[in-house]
Amino acid sequence: xxxxxxxxxxxxxxxxxxxxxxxxxxxxxxxxxxxxxxxxxxxxxxxxxxxxxxxxxxxxxxxxxxxxxxxxxxxxxxxxxxxxxxxxxxxxxxxxxxxxxxxxxxxxxxxxxxxxxxxxxxxxxxxxxxxxxxxxxxxxxxxxxxxxx
Numbered sequence: 411x412x413x414x415x416x417x418x419x420x421x422x423x424x425x426x427x428x429x430x431x432x433x434x435x436x437x438x439x440x441x442x443x444x445x446x447x448x449x450x451x452x453x454x455x456x457x458x459x460x461x462x463x464x465x466x467x468x469x470x471x472x473x474x475x476x477x478x479x480x481x482x483x484x485x486x487x488x489x490x491x492x493x494x495x496x497x498x499x500x501x502x503x504x505x506x507x508x509x510x511x512x513x514x515x516x517x518x519x520x521x522x523x524x525x526x527x528x529x530x531x532x533x534x535x536x537x538x539x540x541x542x543x544x545x546x547x548x549x550x551x552x553x554x555x556x557x558x559x
Contacts, residue, residue, distance in 0.1 A: 421473040427466035
């Protein structure tokens with residue numbers, strides 16, 4: 411197995427943990443938290459998930475940057491929108507920035523002041539991270555399959 415294959419496998423494993431964890435949070439755990447109206451439970455669940463979710467996200471970012479560099483080795487060309495692969499890299503980076511922004515917003519702002527009344531906005535926040543993450547997986551698959559370029 412070459413380094414490219416190792417990077418792809420690590421990237422996919424990180425995506426499985428990140429996306430799968432958010433799917434479990436959004437569809438299995440959050441509805442019971444919403445019914446119980448107890449934001450402390452959601453905070454404990456998110457904190458526990460972060461112990462595996464954040465390293466998975468770090469692995470995805472690190473391997474994703476290495477894979478992107480392998481596809482387009484000139485960083486300046488990453489913004490050359492006439493190059494289909496560069497457009498894909500920019501879309502993935504934009505999604506990453508949105509996901510990171512939402513994750514930090516969740517950790518810093520929302521958990522600090524969420525009460526039972528704010529649980530619905532917390533749910534929408536989690537669902538948006540899930541949607542953006544699924545979109546990122548779709549774009550990532552397109553690198554190999556060629557759906558978007």
